Amino acid sequence: MDLLMQSLTETLDAADYRVQSGRHAVDRVWPTGFDALDEYLTGGFRSGDLVLCGGQQGAGKTTFVLQVARNIARAGRPVLYFCYEHDQETMLIRLLALESGLIGGIEAPNIQRIRRTFEASDGLGRNLGERLADTSGGAEAIEIVREYSDRLVVHRSSGSQTDLDAIKQAIVEMREVTGVSPFVCIDYLQKIPFPGTPNEDERITHVVEGVKDMALDYDVPVLCVVASDKEGITAGVRMRVNHLRGSSALAYEADTILMLNNKYDVVARHHLVYDAGNIERFKHWAVISIEKSRSGVTGVDLEFPKRFDQSRFETKGQLVREKLMDERVFVE
Secondary structure, rough: OOOOOOHHHHHHHHHHHHHHHOOOHHHEEEEEEEEHHHOOOOOOEEEEOEEEEEEOOOHHHHHHHHHHHHHHOOOOEEHHHHOOOOOOHHHHHHHHHHHHHHHHHHHOHHHHHHHHHHOOOOOOOHHHHHHOOOOOOOOHHHHHHHHHHOOEEEOOOOOOOOOHHHHHHHHHHHHHOOOOOEEEEEOHHHOOOOOOOOOOHHHHHHHHHHHHHHHHHHHOOEEEEOEEEEHHHHOOHHHHHHHHHHOHHHHHHOOEEEEEEEEHHHHHHHHEEHOOHHHHHHHHHEEEEEEOOOOOOOEEEEEEEEEHOOEEEEEEEOEEOEEEOOOOOOOO
């Protein structure tokens, strides 16, 4: 029988087998590692799903997606990260800062300190671990990254060459090497080329439809960073789904949409006026809103502390208690 056609009896038997053998949770659910988010997503992302991550400039979209990729790889599962914005060394520096922060806390080396280590030119012959030995967690971070580095593959993607066919081929190659399907990250979706469509909305429609089909055909979860339009990058405006750059197909095709905003930019005015201490405090928190979820709860606003100097969020989050607004009406 054609693989695209399956009777409900076959579907039911396959699901029954997965549940009895315990394979369903292992194979199809991919926890993000962010506890509160996984709770409202009923466990995490799912194979075959397209997940979009949008947000304000500087809200931490790449930081979030890379941290999710790290969490999945650290848990023992393969990840394929298509990066149209940065090279592999930049992503490695971010991961080392993240791991250092988890080990050494506020005393750990930040991104700038680790980058200086990578760019050392003194000719003293010391390796990275030796150069970070005097920091809190730096040398240990290198060893931790080595534990999962084979499972986290970063593809230096090109907006002129890395099209959907190239992404599919990389998925096939990684599946052949690891024996299992990888978690796929794309940073970012609007960079994927689609020749012959000069109109941007039309091009993005073809791209997002192709990525969704790919997620289903290859039975992989695909987590994409998505860019915002001009209105969405305006200071003090809360990023919503309608601010995503491109066609309405983005909202239609996605199974899950997460929107990131800086808490200070979206909290209601009275929380700032009557407690001035909140101004500085809220600047250190990000709001992750579940604006669409076909397998979980929609309309949930969660908050997580930002540690961007270490390229990470704290993964222990909570529901936002304060009232949020679509436009900030209070300026310092």
